[in-house]
Amino acid sequence: MKKIFGLVALSSVVLVALPAYAEQNIIGEDSGEIKINGTLGIDNTDEGATIVEEDDAWINVTLPLETIFYSASPNAGAPITSPDYTITNNSGRPVDIFFKGIAKDDPDPSAQAEYEVALNGFAKGNPKIIEDGLVTSENNGVLIHTLANKNGKLGKNDQDLQPTANTVAFRYVGEVMDAVDSTITENYTMTLEFKAVSWVEETETP
Structure with a gap:
């Protein structure tokens, strides 16, 4: 069965905050030693993982592979609805979700x-993705939601605050403008983009 909707996470090149590290001065010597701590298969669900802030390596999101929308009436003005779907952040960092765009799968657009x-x-945003039966690019790239990390935190020092949801439920809503004479099926691919939110430790102001 052909996919009705596929949700695809895109990686982006972003400016990242480098982690703090200790330094040494080599004075009057002709060599110096540097320790190397390597981690293979690092666990990005761990808040303390030594991953550079905003690195795509923090992204760990669960989302549906296929979704549907439908109208049950052939009459003009029929409402369009869908089941509820969820997106869950499994990462040790919060994640921003962007609506990147939608494309029609059929050769004839x-x-x-x-x-x-x-x-x-x-x-943060619920853009219109189809208008007059055609895909829209007006809201491509818009930020639509921020998910807390797997522990319900949006920041490093949020442990004493009420947890924020690391899951969001969404659906499709709309309307058929004109009456239809027969069942019509159209297939699309929607692309979402995910960006890890920087979690730089806050410094106290004296």
């Missing part, structure tokens, strides 16, 4: 019906 579909359930 023209609209078979006039309808509108938008995302619903995200805290």
Whole structure:
């Protein structure tokens, strides 16, 4: 069965904060020694993992492979709905979710019906992804949600605060603009982008 929706996480090149490290001065000597601590298969669910802040190595997200939307009436004005789907952050760092874009899978990109579909359930943005039966690029790249880390923390010092959700539930909502004479199936691929949120330790102001 052909996929109806595929959600794909893209890695991005980002500026990263380098971890603090001890230094030594070599004065009057012709050599110096540097310790090397290597970790293979590092656990990015561990808040204390020695991964550079904002590195894509922090990304550990569970999301649906396929999703659906539908209308149950052939009449104009029929509502479009869907089941609820979830995205979960399993990482030791918070993660920003961006709506990167949507593409029609069929070779013919023209609209078979006039309808509108938008995302619903995200805290920072719920962009319209289909308008007049055609994919929209107006909101591509928009930040739609920030998930707390696996322990419900948005920052290093949040242990005494009420936990924030590391899971978000979303769905599709919309409307069929014109009556349809028969069942119409159209397939798309939606792309989401994930960025690890920097968790630099806060310094106290004297």
